[in-house]
Amino acid sequence: MKQDFLFKASNISKYYGQNIGCKNVSLDINSGEVLGIVGESGSGKSTLLNCIYGNLELDEGDIFLNDKSKTILNFTKISEPKLRLIQRSDLAFVHQNPRDGLRMNISAGGNIGERLMAIGHRNYGEIREIASNWLEKVEIDVSRIDDKPSTFSGGMQQRLQIARNLVTKPRLIFMDEPTGGLDVSVQAKILDLLRNLVRELGIAAIIITHDLAVVRLLADRIIVMQNGNVVEAGLCDQVLDDPQHKYSQLLVSSVLQV
Amino acid sequence: MNEMSKNENIDIQIYNFAYLDENTKRMIRRALLKALCIPGYQVPFSSREMPMPYGWGTGGIQVTSACLIPKDVLKVIDQGADDTTNAVSIRKFFQKTANVAVTEKTSDASLIQTRHRIPETKLKEKQILVYQVPIPEPLRFLEPRETETRKMHALSEYGLMYVKLYEDIAKHGHIETAYAYPVKTNGNYVTDPSPIPKFDNPKMNNSPAIQLFGAGREQRIYAIPPYTNVKSLDFEDYPFEAMKANFKCSICGSSDSYLDEIIVSDDGKRSYICSDTDYCKEQTKLNSKKEDQL
Numbered sequence: 001m002k003q004d005f006l007f008k009a010s011n012i013s014k015y016y017g018q019n020i021g022c023k024n025v026s027l028d029i030n031s032g033e034v035l036g037i038v039g040e041s042g043s044g045k046s047t048l049l050n051c052i053y054g055n056l057e058l059d060e061g062d063i064f065l066n067d068k069s070k071t072i073l074n075f076t077k078i079s080e081p082k083l084r085l086i087q088r089s090d091l092a093f094v095h096q097n098p099r100d101g102l103r104m105n106i107s108a109g110g111n112i113g114e115r116l117m118a119i120g121h122r123n124y125g126e127i128r129e130i131a132s133n134w135l136e137k138v139e140i141d142v143s144r145i146d147d148k149p150s151t152f153s154g155g156m157q158q159r160l161q162i163a164r165n166l167v168t169k170p171r172l173i174f175m176d177e178p179t180g181g182l183d184v185s186v187q188a189k190i191l192d193l194l195r196n197l198v199r200e201l202g203i204a205a206i207i208i209t210h211d212l213a214v215v216r217l218l219a220d221r222i223i224v225m226q227n228g229n230v231v232e233a234g235l236c237d238q239v240l241d242d243p244q245h246k247y248s249q250l251l252v253s254s255v256l257q258v
Numbered sequence: 259m260n261e262m263s264k265n266e267n268i269d270i271q272i273y274n275f276a277y278l279d280e281n282t283k284r285m286i287r288r289a290l291l292k293a294l295c296i297p298g299y300q301v302p303f304s305s306r307e308m309p310m311p312y313g314w315g316t317g318g319i320q321v322t323s324a325c326l327i328p329k330d331v332l333k334v335i336d337q338g339a340d341d342t343t344n345a346v347s348i349r350k351f352f353q354k355t356a357n358v359a360v361t362e363k364t365s366d367a368s369l370i371q372t373r374h375r376i377p378e379t380k381l382k383e384k385q386i387l388v389y390q391v392p393i394p395e396p397l398r399f400l401e402p403r404e405t406e407t408r409k410m411h412a413l414s415e416y417g418l419m420y421v422k423l424y425e426d427i428a429k430h431g432h433i434e435t436a437y438a439y440p441v442k443t444n445g446n447y448v449t450d451p452s453p454i455p456k457f458d459n460p461k462m463n464n465s466p467a468i469q470l471f472g473a474g475r476e477q478r479i480y481a482i483p484p485y486t487n488v489k490s491l492d493f494e495d496y497p498f499e500a501m502k503a504n505f506k507c508s509i510c511g512s513s514d515s516y517l518d519e520i521i522v523s524d525d526g527k528r529s530y531i532c533s534d535t536d537y538c539k540e541q542t543k544l545n546s547k548k549e550d551q552l
Contacts, residue, residue: 081413103421107428110421117424118417124427124493146428 005066006031006204007172009052012061014044020228021047025061027223027233031171032202036219036236038209038251044228045208046176052206053093053174054083065090068171088118092165096177098157101164102149108135108160109145115168134163138193155186159193166197173198175207179214191217212255216240224248276323276356282306286324286479290470293481298443299411300394305477310347315373316474318390319348322371325386325470326352331359333367338375338516338533345373362536374437376458378515378537381467383484389452391473394480396440396450416448419491427496436501442489443482451488457502457516462488505530510541 008028014021022044029035037045050056052063054075063075067090075083087093095101102111112131113121121127132142138159140152149157158178165173178194179187195218198205209215215222215236222239224232224247232245243249274280289303308316326332332352336345340362348371349360361367364379371388381387397407400418410416419440426434439456443449451462452471462469462482469482482488492498503517508529515537517530532538 084413084415106421106425109428110425113424114417114421116417117420118415122420122494124424125495127424128428 004030005064006033007052007066008064010062010064012048012051012063013059014047014051014056015059020044021056022051022225022228025223025225025228025230027052027206027230029172029204029206031204033221034198034205034207034219036207036209036215036222037225038212038215038222039225040210040251043225045225047228048225049174049176049206049208053091054087055093065172088115089168090171092168092170092173094161094165094173094175094178096180098149098154098161101161102157104150105148107146107148108140108152111149111160111164112167115164119168130167134167135160137197138163139189155182155190158182158186158190162190162194162197166201166203169201170203172204172206175205177209178207179209179211187214194218212240212252224251273355275328276326276352276358277309278306278320278323282320283324286320289479290321290324290481293470293479294468294483296447297482297486298447298449298480300478300480302477303479305474308474310351312475313392314344315348315371315390317472317476317479318371318373318388318474319351319472320474321388321470321472321479322352322369323356325369325388326356326358328356328358330368331361331366333361333364333370333536334372335370335375335377335534335536336373337518338377338537339535341535362539364536374453374455375516375533376454376461378532378534379540381461381465383466385467387465387467387469389454389469389471391450391452391471391476391478393438394450394471394473394476394478396438396448411447414446414448416442416491419448420493423491423493423496427493433492433496433498439498440491442491444486445489448491449480449482449488455502455516456490456498457500459488459490459498460500464488503530507532507538507541510538510545512538512541515541 005028010026012025013023025048039045051058058076065073067073109128109131112134113127116127116130132145135142135145140156140159149160152160179190191214207218219236222236223230226247232239232248239248240252243252286303289301293299293301306320308319310316334345334349336342339345352358353360364377369386373390395407397410397418400422401407423433437455438450438453439459441449441451441459451459464485466484468484471480490498503519505517506513507515507517509531512532515532515534518533520529520531522529
């Protein structure tokens with residue numbers, strides 16, 4: 001097995017009874033790389049993401065992570081405590097709806113600090129300083145540090161969720177339609193922010209979206225899914241400019257031109 | 259007179275020793291043994307309907323009932339006092355159903371059932387302290403799913419507990435939590451010490467007495483065995499502080515016991531007295547002895 005990958009999933013299958021969630025999907029990602037997963041609703045994108053993040057049990061396949069000490073961990077073999085530790089240190093998950101990823105009755109600072117405290121930070125001043133720095137990075141006014149996310153706008157909540165996830169410096173971040181449900185100008189702002197953070201911190205990301213503009217902007221490579229299967233994979237520009245599979249062609253041609 | 263004593267005899271015959279039947283006591287003792295083996299772990303038990311409502315200490319009463327033996331000397335306190343309704347009722351309950359000796363003196367008691375306080379007098383070996391617990395789960399208001407909190411305990415994921423303390427400092431400038439202050443038992447499970455004031459938290463650490471916790475409505479029992487390390491959670495730069503009102507008791511003059519604030523007049527005049535009535539009496543006695551010697 002090649003040793004230089006960061007994360008690798010091989011032959012992932014997940015069935016919901018008779019129905020296929022995703023079937024025989026393989027992907028790998030190197031550190032600092034952004035992988036887009038596109039496809040229509042119900043094509044198995046979210047199932048795949050939850051499977052490889054370790055939230056859903058697999059029916060078939062293996063998932064490997066090359067951890068900080070260069071040992072290769074197999075998600076299907078390691079213990080639950082170990083997996084949960086990895087999920088909150090090496091990995092991060094940004095939900096489509098910030099309400100799923102934030103604690104709405106806890107202040108912005110507490111939300112950012114939670115992951116720090118979960119990995120053992122016990123110094124209030126330090127936690128608060130890191131939290132303020134992150135608020136600055138995601139362009140939220142530092143004076144809002146003690147406000148609850150419920151008083152934030154949708155775009156701010158999403159930015160707070162990103163800060164909360166990136167604070168422990170994960171090496172791979174999973175995003176499930178991070179800009180879905182936001183209006184276009186806010187979307188642009190968040191995409192810009194994500195692009196900068198991902199490049200600046202060298203974080204690898206796997207982004208699910210049905211919006212081709214998002215992958216064009218962020219992703220290095222993409223995977224096109226239909227009915228739980230990968231129908232096409234390749235470099236982002238290559239697939240979007242010269243789609244080979246007829247579903248990819250349909251997807252590319254149905255983008256609205258303004 | 260004759261008739262009364264006859265009635266009392268009948269009462270004792272009607273109830274099994276200490277009210278609960280032997281099988282129930284056995285079930286509770288099993289839970290207690292398990293709880294003592296895994297300090298701070300919440301052991302589920304099949305809580306019984308008691309002849310009093312939930313919230314009156316049905317958990318503590320069941321634990322006491324399972325622990326009592328005929329030669330026990332029982333003390334019951336409520337907020338530190340021996341003479342409040344709750345304490346008097348529970349004491350009478352066990353006098354009637356178990357016919358055990360009762361006392362108000364902490365040092366004479368072999369079993370103490372308490373609500374919201376740990377006695378000021380240092381506890382000794384071979385004493386049992388039974389707490390009445392309303393909410394055994396320290397993570398309850400932070401994570402509503404019981405399946406999840408159980409997992410968090412199992413994997414000692416206690417980041418969220420610190421989020422609560424963080425929020426306290428962010429809001430108030432210090433850790434505002436003043437009672438039911440979370441502790442880590444034996445370096446492992448985070449435990450709710452029942453709503454005792456945080457002033458009492460240090461008394462739990464390394465205590466020679468057995469500490470048993472019973473939550474009747476929630477059907478949970480947990481325990482801290484003697485000489486167990488109990489540490490109150492805190493931040494490096496905001497260390498735990500056991501605090502009390504900064505006054506002296508207006509009856510015995512003690513400045514190191516936990517005080518109740520009492521409003522004594524219509525215009526809001528305040529007075530502070532020991533919440534531990536037994537300790538207050540002892541101190542008053544000591545003071546008058548000293549005066550006699552002078």
